[in-house]
Amino acid sequence: MKYFLIAGEASGDLHGANLMHSIKTLDAHAAFDFYGGDLMQAQGGTLLKHYSEMAFMGFVEVLANLQTINQNLTACKAAILKAQPDVLVLIDYPGFNLRIAAYAKSIGIKVSYFISPKIWAWNQGRVHKIKKVVDQMLCILPFEVDFYKKFGMEVQYVGNPLKDAIANYTFQQDFRAANNLPQKPIIAILPGSRKMELLNILPTMLAVQNHFPNHQFIVAAAPGLPASFYEQFNLAGAKLLFNCTYDILANAELAMVTSGTATLETALLNVPQVVCYKANALSVFIARLLVKIKYISLVNLIADQQIVTELIQQDCTVVNIAQALKAIAVNEVGRSEQLAKYQTLQQMVGPEGASLRAASAIHQFVNAK
Numbered sequence: 487m488k489y490f491l492i493a494g495e496a497s498g499d500l501h502g503a504n505l506m507h508s509i510k511t512l513d514a515h516a517a518f519d520f521y522g523g524d525l526m527q528a529q530g531g532t533l534l535k536h537y538s539e540m541a542f543m544g545f546v547e548v549l550a551n552l553q554t555i556n557q558n559l560t561a562c563k564a565a566i567l568k569a570q571p572d573v574l575v576l577i578d579y580p581g582f583n584l585r586i587a588a589y590a591k592s593i594g595i596k597v598s599y600f601i602s603p604k605i606w607a608w609n610q611g612r613v614h615k616i617k618k619v620v621d622q623m624l625c626i627l628p629f630e631v632d633f634y635k636k637f638g639m640e641v642q643y644v645g646n647p648l649k650d651a652i653a654n655y656t657f658q659q660d661f662r663a664a665n666n667l668p669q670k671p672i673i674a675i676l677p678g679s680r681k682m683e684l685l686n687i688l689p690t691m692l693a694v695q696n697h698f699p700n701h702q703f704i705v706a707a708a709p710g711l712p713a714s715f716y717e718q719f720n721l722a723g724a725k726l727l728f729n730c731t732y733d734i735l736a737n738a739e740l741a742m743v744t745s746g747t748a749t750l751e752t753a754l755l756n757v758p759q760v761v762c763y764k765a766n767a768l769s770v771f772i773a774r775l776l777v778k779i780k781y782i783s784l785v786n787l788i789a790d791q792q793i794v795t796e797l798i799q800q801d802c803t804v805v806n807i808a809q810a811l812k813a814i815a816v817n818e819v820g821r822s823e824q825l826a827k828y829q830t831l832q833q834m835v836g837p838e839g840a841s842l843r844a845a846s847a848i849h850q851f852v853n854a855k
């Protein structure tokens with residue numbers, strides 16, 4: 487069968503790749519066209535556009551790039567019409583994907599959505615559009631099933647694909663030697679994958695080095711951005727490494743993480759963390775008016791309690807980050823408390839196999855009469 491997939495950011499590329507791998511185990515003749523990244527491309531098929539050309543974050547940034555976004559939408563619709571897939575598989579990225587879903591539905595193409603938009607966080611009215619344009623919704627957060635049920639929509643909970651991503655990853659055996667790293671404890675910096683968020687947060691994260699002279703800082707570089715992009719930042723003694731985020735975390739004592747999927751990845755790898763977030767001031771102001779959630783990190787959202795410290799906007803200072811990191815350093819009470827809560831979180835996230843369960847659900851859906 488023919489599958490058309492759309493992932494608009496690095497996390498979607500990861501989940502899309504694992505989903506494609508699982509689909510191939512169920513459908514020997516699977517053919518893929520997709521918007522995604524390098525990981526999806528490694529699974530085969532035709533990469534039509536890289537997510538690095540599509541990732542815009544924040545209300546102001548989106549407004550500033552409306553022309554590019556509209557051009558991407560037009561090109562994507564044309565590609566779907568030409569491909570005539572058996573199913574359109576949308577992966578998160580709701581601002582773009584819900585519009586594409588409406589188009590696909592209008593031309594009679596089945597629409598499956600893997601990783602629900604976070605409509606429970608803001609603009610819950612979007613659920614009515616989803617009911618109209620999405621044929622199958624596959625959720626990865628346990629509380630989403632009850633949320634949709636309130637609106638009369640049946641969805642499927644398949645578990646969280648990050649468990650699969652970590653389980654399937656081959657860790658470097660001698661990470662320090664392979665990357666010429668000193669025998670110092672490591673603090674990981676996960677500043678995100680979008681240019682705008684990197685420009686906003688990375689300088690502050692790097693400045694924390696002054697408070698930890700006996701640690702080696704490592705920046706997990708975004709796979710969709712060239713090394714030349716990072717030349718504008720003063721890395722000081724920090725090391726910039728590509729395509730080894732899990733290896734960095736597996737060897738880290740502590741981590742500074744921008745909100746998003748990376749916070750959950752860090753927790754699942756049992757690395758104590760501080761969440762750091764800065765964005766365009768106007769975007770944050772608008773978000774605070776619209777977003778109806780207590781936390782910004784997936785870790786705290788899933789647990790419905792503060793497991794990790796979140797430092798947002800004006801609170802996200804070098805001094806505050808350093809203090810929060812020291813509170814969860816080795817031999818500190820805060821460290822053992824956070825790690826204990828991670829174990830509860832692991833149970834809430836559920837078992838491995840989400841990608842295969844999602845692939846199976848999509849395969850059955852497409853083949854249903």
